Amino acid sequence: MAASDIHSLGGLLRTWRERLHPADVGLESVGHRRAKGLRREELALLAGVSVDYVMRLEQGRSVTPSPQVVSALARALQLDRTETELLYRSANQLPPGPGKVSDHIPPGVQRMIARMADLPLAAFAADWTLLSSTPLWCALFATPSATDLPGQNLIVATFVDGTTARVATPHGGAEVFERAMVADLRRSAARLGDDPRFRSLVTTVRAKSPRFAELWDEGRAATHRSLVKTVHHALVGDITLNCDVVTVPDSDVKLVVYTAPTGSADAEKLDFLRVGAVRADIPARADSPAEG
Structure with a gap:
């Protein structure tokens, strides 16, 4: 992965997806897993979006998900507050500030x-x-x-x-x-x-x-x-x-x-x-x- 891609929305999603194991998110590890971390379909299931949409985000074909989708992805990927803020900004969205109802789960x-x-x-x-x-x-x-x-x-x-x-x-x-x-x-x-x-x-x-x-x-x-x-x-x-x-x-x-x-x-x-x-x-x- 190129250095510039690491900080793109797609690069961040892939990096964070690959560091999670299915057991970390309450899923069973089914079948032979060639790649480490969660599969795209598992992330899609957890975030309530389609697998195709996750693929488009990771491939850079979609770069401005809605705040609701960003929040769902952050929860699915178990991001902390700093990482969640980075995800929002990478998706060209303003992160929720103080005094706002937050959907972030530590x-x-x-x-x-x-x-x-x-x-x-x-x-x-x-x-x-x-x-x-x-x-x-x-x-x-x-x-x-x-x-x-x-x-x-x-x-x-x-x-x-x-x-x-x-x-x-x-x-x-x-x-x-x-x-x-x-x-x-x-x-x-x-x-x-x-x-x-x-x-x-x-x-x-x-x-x-x-x-x-x-x-x-x-x-x-x-x-x-x-x-x-x-x-x-x-x-x-x-x-x-x-x-x-x-x-x-x-x-x-x-x-x-x-x-x-x-x-x-x-x-x-x-x-x-x-x-x-x-x-x-x-x-x-x-x-x-x-x-x-």
């Missing part, structure tokens, strides 16, 4: 998600847009992955679509969950309130949901932490789980994980879904929420 968090596939685990942006999830998360909530259906937002699912109430019941009532979500979003508004994406979300949901508007106007701000929920599943019935929320240090990313006590009937139901997730026997419903 590489360490991406490795956690890839290696903790035995848990229902998902990562959300500060505005509660789903960024990534494990197969068991998708099986538990019968919902597509963020790659299959990008833009899933838990605030919209809760207050506009009303799908979260049909999927899970928080102990203490729906009001507990609703207040936790709005208070967490209010907390993020202190840093992100001027971001057009964030403002658009709040304005849209306020206009469509009197309940959201009521809670938003209360002005309560707090970190969303832990709840107990009963998930209503078509195959295993009701399953009661602990839901814990952790904000990643030096990041706006929120990790949400569901667990059941060891040896409990709920743990057995989760094990059943785990097997189904591995075998991909449980179809996803496009109208299901990204539960949190």
